[in-house]
Amino acid sequence: MKFVDHVVITVRSGDGGRGLVSFRREKFVPKGGPAGGNGGAGGSVYIEADPHLYTLMDLRYNTLHEAGDGDPGGSHNKTGKDGEDVVLRVPPGTVIRNNTTDAIIGEVVEPGDRLCIAEGGRGGKGNTFFKSSTNQTPRHAQPGEDGEEKEIALELKLLADVGLVGFPNAGKSTLVSSISAAKPEVANYPFTTLTPSLGMVYVNEYTSFVMADLPGIIEDAHEGRGLGLQFLRHIERTAVLLFVIPITATDLGATYDQLLHELREYDAAQLDKPRFVALSKIDLLPPEERSLLPDVVAEHFPPDVELLPISAVAQIGLGPLKRRLFNAVDTEKRRTAAEVTSS
Structure with missing residues (x-):
């Protein structure tokens, strides 16, 4: 449908x-x-x-x-x-x-x-x-x-636990299709995701969370360029943000900063949410370099950003990614529930 x-x-x-x-x-x-x-x-x-x-x-x-x-x-x-x-x-x-x-x-x-x-x-x-x-x-x-x-x-506005943030062709759709039953369109050209897609991600038999694959954004998305406002409208409902940045990006730090800028210009409150960075497409690296990737690229990101190297195609790092996201979602839900109870 x-x-x-x-x-x-x-x-x-x-x-x-x-x-x-x-x-x-x-x-x-x-x-x-x-x-x-x-x-x-x-x-x-x-x-x-x-x-x-x-x-x-x-x-x-x-x-x-x-x-x-x-x-x-x-x-x-x-x-x-x-x-x-x-x-x-x-x-x-x-x-x-x-x-x-x-x-x-x-x-x-x-x-x-x-x-x-x-x-x-x-x-x-x-x-x-x-x-x-x-x-x-x-x-x-x-x-x-x-x-x-x-x-x-x-x-x-989609009700999802984890929202994927990234530029077109960053590997978001491939990630969602690899760890859930959702089947968003996947292709080797930008803007294959034109409409949002929800996927149920199972960490184990009793724990799961909902991940939203959203259209990629471009520079000045907060002003309505590209599919920007469609993307930004949906990200409001998510509890945790996962930035997907491929290791093939020309400048990892600049890419992350630009994504933050678009969120900040649309609604600065979105930056208060827990956020992680998935360094995607690490299958393109030699095996001996993959484990060292977070340390090698750490200088491009703020010290409080948690880096999670993955490859959706090669099924690398997906287990740790799911567990880390679930723990963040669970913590955020408990915090929100406590605030509602106290008020």
Whole structure:
């Protein structure tokens, strides 16, 4: 299934039903009082997080969603039937924006989260509502309120534990396909990854984490160049960052600094996350040089950066990489849970 992470739809809530002007017409009751019922409320449009969905594909070609109108009030003080609600199901991690103003309406993060994005119009009051000591026979009723119509943008931000950061052709897709069941496109040319891909990485029988293979970024990605904003939007949801830098890079340190710069310019808070550097494609080195690689290139990186030499093709260093990432993810989740509990 094609991954779709951004769609624009139009939603319309239902109009409220009109109130009724009616009077009692019963035998032996020559002056029956008002008996007009209220109109029903219009249906509303909701967004709900469904854990079984992973893409916005269902909404890509079905872009108009209308809730039902409320029925008019009836005689004998009968209230009209409410209009049918519309519930649009989306993957957890979906952000909802007003496409006209770009204002964020809200987001649904946890499974079952529900957000009303267009509220149905209220039903009008029937003439019974207006009866008073000074107006025994009111001859007017309210019309129902109009519903709302909005153009809504839905943006899916992936919920992953580890996000891969790197320039095109750094080996990210090969890494994900080597340590998980995900099958992103792999080729020997840049920008083979055009849409995000999630892979479940199993460390052992009982421990695992989710890794996100995201489109590669280029210089000035934070300004929207290339697929930059698509990539940066997804990286917000990850707990740990893994920078993938091939040993064939002309300048390892400059490559790392440029990746940091793009993250910083987009959202400096992303640099507070635990991060590691995977030195990829070490199968291109002679075996005697591979174990020495972290010490040899350490001068190109800050001292607090942990370097993990790997080769996804030759299956070198993948076990230690998975264990190290899992420990970082587990630590980060425990820290976040402790902060939530203490607050």
